[in-house]
Amino acid sequence: MQDVVLAMLAKEPAHGYELRSRMRDALGPLGEAMNAGQIYVTLTRLAKAGLVTSERADGLPDRPDRRVYTLTPAGQQRVAAWLTEVTWPKPDLAEFHLKLVAAASARLADPVALVDAQRREVLRRLRDAQRAALGQAVDPVAGLLLEGVVLRLRADMEWLEACERMWTKGDRTGRKARA
Amino acid sequence: MAGRLLFICQLLVRDLRRRRTETVLLLVAITAATATLTLGLTLNEIADRPYQQTRTATAGPDVIVTPRTTGQAALDELAARTTAAGVTDHSGPFPIAYLTMTAHGRSAHAVVEGRDDAPVSIDRPAVTDGTWVRPGGVVVERAFADALGIRTGDTVSIDGHPLRVTGTAVTAARATYPYAGWHYSGSVLVERGGLVWVDRSDIATLAGSQSLSYTLNLKLADPAASATYPVGDQLTTWQAIDRLNGRLYSDAQMTLLVGSWLLSGLALAGVAGIVAGRIIGQRRRVGLLKAVGAGPAMIAAIHLAEYLVIGLAAAATGLVTGWFAAPVLIRPSAGLIGSVNAQPPALRTVIAATALALTIAVAATLVPVVRAAATSTIHALADAATPPRRRRWRIWLSRRLPTALLIGVRINARRPRRARLVTVNTLITTTALVAVLIVNTQAVHFDLGYTALANPRVERGEQATLVLTVVVCVLALVNAVVSTWTAVLDARQPLAVARTLGATPGQAGVGLALAQLLPAVPGVAVGIPAGIGLVAFVSIGEVQYPPGSWLLATALGVLLAVAALTAVPAMVATRRPVVDTLRSAPT
Amino acid sequence: MVLRARGLTRRYGRDSGLVRAVDEVDLDVPAGQALAIMGPSGCGKSTLLHLLGGLQRPTGGQVWLADRRIDTMSEWASARLRRDSLGFVFQSFHLMDELTAMENVELAALLAGQPPRRARQRALHLLERVGLADRAAHLPSALSGGQRQRVAIARALCNEPLVVLADEPTGNLDSAATLDVLRLFEELHTAGQTLVVVTHDPRIAAVADRVISMRDGAFADDRQVVGAATGTVYGRRR
Secondary structure (H helix, E strand, C coil): CHHHHHHHHCCCCEEHHHHHHHHHHHHHHHHHHCCHHHHHHHHHHHHHCCCEEEEECCCCCCCHHHEEEEECHHHHHHHHHHHHCCCCCCCCHHHHHHHHHHHHHCCCCCHHHHHHHHHHHHHHHHHHHHHHHHCCCCCHHHHHHHHHHHHHHHHHHHHHHHHHHHHHHHHHHHHHHHC | CHHHHHHHHHHHHHHHHHCHHHHHHHHHHHHHHHHHHHHHHHHHHHHHHHHHHHHHHCCCCCEEECCCCCHHHHHHHHHHHCCCCCEEEEEEEEEEEEEEEEECCEEEEEEEEEECCCCCCCCCCEEEEECCCCCCEEEEEHHHHHHHCCCCCCEEEECCEEEEEEEEEECCCCCCCCECCECCCCCCCCECEEEEEEEHHHHHHHHCCCCCEEEEEEEECCHHHHHHCCCCCCEEEHHHHHHHHHHCCHHHHHHHHHHHHHHHHHHHHHHHHHHHHHHHHHHHHHHHHHHCCCCHHHHHHHHHHHHHHHHHHHHHHHHHHHHHHHHHHCCCCCCCCCCHHHCCCCHHHHHHHHHHHHHHHHHHHHHHHHHHHHCCHHHHHCCCCCCCCCCHHHHHHHCCCCHHHHHHHHHHHHCHHHHHHHHHHHHHHHHHHHHHHHHHHHHHHCCCCCCCCCCHHHHHHHHHHHHHHHHHHHHHHHHHHHHHHHHHHHHHHHHHHHHHCCCCHHHHHHHHHHHHHHHHHHHHHHHHHHHHHHHHHHCCCCCCCCCHHHHHHHHHHHHHHHHHHHHHHHHHHHHCCHHHHHHHCCC | CCEEEEEEEEEECCHHHCEEEEEEEEEEECCCCEEEEECCCCCCHHHHHHHHCCCCCCCEEEEEECCEECCCCCHHHHHHHHHHHEEEECCCCCCCCCCCHHHHHHHHHHHCCCCHHHHHHHHHHHHHHCCCHHHCCCCHHHCCHHHHHHHHHHHHHCCCCCEEEEECCCCCCCHHHHHHHHHHHHHHHHCCCEEEEEECCHHHHHHCCEEEEEECCEEEEEEEEECCCCCCEEEECC
């Protein structure tokens, strides 16, 4: 979040509300869920770290959303460093995987039922994202983000299908062993 | 290089074995053409060679003189001939009477020649059964005896005088029945008849009031020199007799030679049809070969080699078939000695048959093979069939037609090349059948008038016609089946789509049958005048045209046959569940 | 119910080779519903669609389309039924390569015996509806995958079918083309068209108001999807 806000300021000094609407546009339907206060909390933290400075605009009460924020040279360096970074957030599949293993070994729950429930949840998210993408008014740039989300969720669906195949089979072999 | 050859051979053998049905069909198509050609060419040999053998065996003369004058005048005229320049030997003059012989209630013109018991230096007829002439007996020329059904020991009557048949014989001094050269005494008009020999002492009695003619056989220092003699009603040469004997086969030969052109056309159409289907299957392999580095030349070589091998095999099969079928189908004249198959086929026959087979194979395959070799590797690997053609006006027209016709016209328009092959196939078949029909009409009017005897020439002509008809029909059948089957395979997907859109299986099946029938219609329409034209072009005499209703029946018959042949596989194809077809269809 | 099935079964082979492609399936599709049947490949969903469309005969069970029993119909009658009451959309489009987009669409009307002029008007109207009026004279080879599928959908709609049956309609399409097809389905759905789509593409769920999961020839899970994009509620029917 901090890096994103810094990068948004790199173009020109801006008000907090300007930053917020810019982000909402880029995120499209997904941006609607963004908390308004979040951006000011972030800006305050950045100011404390010396990465941004802010000025009071003339004739307006001194509130965070009325201040114009500017990058400091340190802030600019941070933005440059961020752009060249290649880290990639990864969804934590290991946790769900271990959940299934644990459920199966301790007979806490049927892993297939867990997979099924999880799949329903992923399908719901996928459906929402796809419906959002179907909206006629979606800006192409924002649509790109939705497409990424859908693709990710489809990959998750495929993995869950593989899980189901595996655990259904494991169930069978387990039953066979018991018989 | 050796490795490459080995590779080509391996591929070739595999491919021939994997697609056995197609290989056999290709073989059948080309063999039919070469066998008919061999048969036609062999007839020459059949007519020619036995005469040579007979001439040697009977000390045949080089020149035969039979003056128009009779009695002493004729003898005087002939006496001068024996001393002419270049004449080394002679026999005769022998007395001759032009009479009528009756045997088993049937009459025929007979040239009666008076002979002595003692052998002569020139023209010693070879007795094939019984004994040579004796007083009160008669020896009948073998082809004549054959035609009349006379055996040794029978009694025949010549102008009312009963005579016992002592034997049969063959000669090289006169053409065999019915070309023995019978004519009314003093007339120049030669009619059909056979030759008999009687004892010289009997001939005057048989001739009765008719004055005797005389014939003289001459031997020349140079037998070929006789070619310069003016052949007419009073003089003939051994070459002329050879030709006359050959006339027995001329109709048959003409029929078979013209037939072999037609069959070559049919074979070409058939081979092209099979190859077109085959190449589609081979496209993927072409792609694979290219992917592993084979050049277009190499690929063309591999595929052409395959068809050349088939062509060569078909040439060999055709030659053997034609050669063995010849004596069975075309009975050699009984009037000559010597067996037909004594020698292998003449070199020119072999060359002609092989050339024909290879021409058919190469002509039908060159274009698709080169095209396949030249397609891009990716395209070939993708195994995409050549996209169907779009025929704007036919699509436009078909919109107005009932469903089955709409489907038929559109399927037909998809593959113009195959439609053309169907047209060619029916065109040639109709041409051949119409020609056969006209030839048969001819034979009916060709009567001997006063005798019910079969004319051996017509008989042989009819045999040849029959052979041709059977071969044409078989080949046309093969072509029709192959073309229908490729059509069925190709139209599976569009028909399946039409059926998901609600076309009934009946509509789809009838549509497919119509797709084959439509291009057959122009073929049949053009085939009728083509057949008439062919006969008019080939025959020398006036052409008798069969009634229009017969021609119409032939045309309808061909169309009906095409429809029936197509309807069966079409119905079978539409019986398949739509789902199977859609599933197997390429995307 | 527009489409109803009871105990629908299709088996292949016998004894040890017996495959239950569709196993005792009960299904009710009310008019106007957009139903997605989802499952991995080989679960029998395509066979189910073929059985529902009368393209294949079941080995057991019954199917009704608008209260007419269709599984026992003659081949001729089921051809008429497909012509007048059903529209099919396939993964591989199955357009005729030699016909233009317009001709492909009007083919369905021509086969149904409509006069050429009416068929053409109808085809033009439908191409407009799928947004391809300007591509009417193009051959399929000149169209993109998404455009081809839209032509195929127009063709399926040609005879105003009671139900449109679609088999993996987005299987061969990229994401932009999929979006076009989904939007089109959404419009059809809004217009009250009954849709049955079998697919393994979960994106179809976005336009469905009911999703059924199929496993080994049977329904594993049948969810009625209530509500719009936001605040979606999933209710289990079983």
